[in-house]
Amino acid sequence: MAVIETRTFRLADGVDEAEFLEADEQARTSFLYHQPGMLRATTARADDGEWIAVVLWASYEDADAAAEVERTDPHMDRFDNMSAGAERKRYSMFD
Secondary structure: OOOEEEEEEEEEEOOOOOHHHHHHHHHHHOOOOOOEEEEEEEEOOOOOOOOEEEEEEOOHHHHHHHHHHHOOOOOHHHHHHHHEEEEEEEEEEOO
């Protein structure tokens, strides 16, 4: 079953938006796009300054496997350190 994974957050204090967008691009191109079962990833910002990162995975197993190796990836670490108050959720797709 396909999975939508979301992460909502705000930028950490002192983080420049342009610098964050560069880190986001690196996280996607150097890590996420190389993970088995990763189908799509995108990041967006709301008018109130909240951000959301959305990843579509082919299965929960693929999402779990990526989460394990994410912990040691420097690009994902940089992304994580630039965000504050992150909340992750996973949603099962039914179509």
